[in-house]
Amino acid sequence: MLQWLINCFSRLISFIKGRRRTLCTDYNSTFHQWNDLPNDIKILILQRLPFTTLRHFLFLSRESYLLATSFKSNAVCVRLTESDYAREMLNVSESDGAVHLTVVCMAKSMDENLEDDTLSLSFTNSEEGHCCVERKYVHEGKTFTKQGVRYAQNPRSACLEVLLNFIKLLNIESVRIVMRTLTAELESVFADYQPMVIKCRTLGILTEEPKLANSLLRYVSPGCELEFYSNSNKMFLDAPLFDSPVVGSNSLCEKKLAY
Structure with a gap:
């Protein structure tokens, strides 16, 4: 039974990587053994998928989406970095004008070993004035975009x-x-999302705007360690975020440029 599940798992990964844009009907006919599994076994297998692969599985069918969103993958770190600001504040040697999103996960393989799984996305301005996204990944020791x-x-x-x-x-x-x-554009994004709980141990924010920290606190669960960083010693002195009940129930660490 275990060997059959391993083979099923391997076929699932190959299917997702090779046929990400397949139609739902094609998916059902090609991978019929997957459909025969009970949901608890499907979830057990999905929990061992790399996060980068799980993202593609989300869009195979409605059932796939419901299964993949029925549990949470474990992530070591999630970073959102405005490269121009990072260069100015953190003495980063290079800046490409992009905004970078990095997700570092540790996925379990079928033999229970932890495997590093990193998703790196870069958001840049396009010539048309919109935004295009690039993904960087490593394959056989080489970096591709x-x-x-x-x-x-x-x-x-x-x-x-x-x-x-x-x-x-x-x-x-x-x-x-x-x-x-x-x-105003960022405020609009926050307004479109209902407050949710960020399940994380530490939330660190480097900014010059207290309102940004206030907006992010809507998503923080009690017990999370909060770290605020700024270039100004007076940045947070009169900020209303210190009156937030979330801050009052959390361990707070304010530092200057120690990000």
């Missing part, structure tokens, strides 16, 4: 929206946000 979808938004708001969608699927050790200010 793959063009992805386009958004009718600026890179910052598109990246934030993807981040909030990922949060629904993950239990996270650490969330790190490096973003200078809260713009």
Whole structure:
């Protein structure tokens, strides 16, 4: 039985990687053995999929979406970084003007070993004035870049929206946000999402705008360690975020440029 499940798992990964754009009917006929499994076994197998593969499984069918969103994958770190601001504040040597989203997960293989699974997305302005997404990945020791979808938004708001969608699927050790200010476009993204619980141990925010920290606190669960960073010692002194009940129930660590 175990060997059959391993073979089933291997076929599932090969199917997803090789036929990501297949129609639902084609999926059902090609992988009929998967449909014969009970849901608890399906979820057991899906929990061992790399997060990058699980993302593609979400869109194979309605059942696939419901199964893949019935549990949370474990993530070591999720980082959203505005590269221009990071260069200015953190002395990063290079800046490409993009906004980067990195998700580092540890997926369990069928033999119970932990495997590093990293998703790296870059959001940049397109020539048409919208936003295009690139994914960087490593295969056989070489780094490749793959063009992805386009958004009718600026890179910052598109990246934030993807981040909030990922949060629904993950239990996270650490969330790190490096973003200078809260713009009207970002406020619109926050307004479109109901407050949800970020299941993470640490939330770190490097910003010059207290309102950005306030907006993110809507998603924080009690017990999370909060870390706020800024270039100004006076940045948070009069900020209303210290009156938030979330801050009052959390361990708070305020630092300056120690991000």
